[in-house]
Amino acid sequence: SQQGEEDPQALSIQEGENATMNCSYKTSINNLQWYRQNSGRGLVHLILIRSNEREKHSGRLRVTLDTSKKSSSLLITASRAADTASYFCATARLSGYSTLTFGKGTMLLVS
Amino acid sequence: DAGITQSPRHKVTETGTPVTLRCHQTENHRYMYWYRQDPGHGLRLIHYSYGVKDTDKGEVSDGYSVSRSKTEDFLLTLESATSSQTSVYFCAISESILAGGRNEQFFGPGTRLTVL
Numbered sequence: 001s002q003q004g005e006e007d008p009q010a011l012s013i014q015e016g017e018n019a020t021m022n023c024s025y026k027t028s029i030n031n032l033q034w035y036r037q038n039s040g041r042g043l044v045h046l047i048l049i050r051s052n053e054r055e056k057h058s059g060r061l062r063v064t065l066d067t068s069k070k071s072s073s074l075l076i077t078a079s080r081a082a083d084t085a086s087y088f089c090a091t092a093r094l095s096g097y098s099t100l101t102f103g104k105g106t107m108l109l110v111s
Numbered sequence: 112d113a114g115i116t117q118s119p120r121h122k123v124t125e126t127g128t129p130v131t132l133r134c135h136q137t138e139n140h141r142y143m144y145w146y147r148q149d150p151g152h153g154l155r156l157i158h159y160s161y162g163v164k165d166t167d168k169g170e171v172s173d174g175y176s177v178s179r180s181k182t183e184d185f186l187l188t189l190e191s192a193t194s195s196q197t198s199v200y201f202c203a204i205s206e207s208i209l210a211g212g213r214n215e216q217f218f219g220p221g222t223r224l225t226v227l
Contacts, residue, residue: 030210042115042201042218043154050211088154090216097161098210099144099169104153 004032004089004103012109019076021106023089024069030092032065032072033100037086046074046087051094079110114138115219117202123225130189132222134202142205143185144169144216145177147198154201160185161208192226199223 007022023032031050035043049056049065049072056063062075076083086107090100114137124130134143145157146169156169158177166177174196176188189196202219206212 031214033215040221042220043203043216045215045217048215092210092214095210097208098214099156099159099208100214100216101156102146102154104151 004091004101006087006089006103006106008106009104010107010109012111013079015079015081015110017079017110019079019083019108019110021074021087021108023072023074023103025072025089025091026070028067028094030094030098032063033090033092034061034063034072034074035088035090035102037088037105039085043088076108079108081110084108084110115202115204115217117200117219117222119222120220121223123227124192125227126193127191130192130224130226132187132200132202132224134185134187134219136183136185136202136204138204138217139182140204140206140217141182142208143179144203144205145175145185145187146201146203147171147196148201148221149198157187157200159208189224192224194226197224197226 004025033048034046037043060077065072086105088105090102092098118133144159146154155171160166160179178186200222203216205216
């Protein structure tokens, strides 16, 4: 079963606006990762946040993690048309060997 | 795409025929993965490998087999393709599979498979 669930499923904004996507998960994790997928392409890793971190930045990306609520958010500031893509969260188990479990994604359209 | 290629990129085949998809990496990463991506289901893990000749099943492994005879190559085989296996297949690699390690994954460009 899917561990991460993104919300909303789809998001449409204007260039220059901020885009916020959320991810909820069910069991304790070691880390949570966000990926981007442009239409017809493979996924690209954006950022990883570990369970002992609350916030992380990378360029125009800001990721937060609330382990008490089992949720994460991805904020893209000053969106551009080139940010149009699907965004997926993926979680790794708490310890040991762990494959990633991906959510179903949020489709972002920036026009 | 981080030194990962997949072949073929597109394939149309008929029900009951065997199909083999190839993933080739030049990054020398130990761990390799095969996923399928379908509308409404997101990305689901089929099989993965933690070294040459070492593989394990993922969430949706029925109807699929894999082999890894060299570090750089990971093959996915559909022994007898069915229409339900129509999908986009992605290969991925990572340096580590440990939860606390460098387990970010890098993806290939995908193979679109249609089974008629």
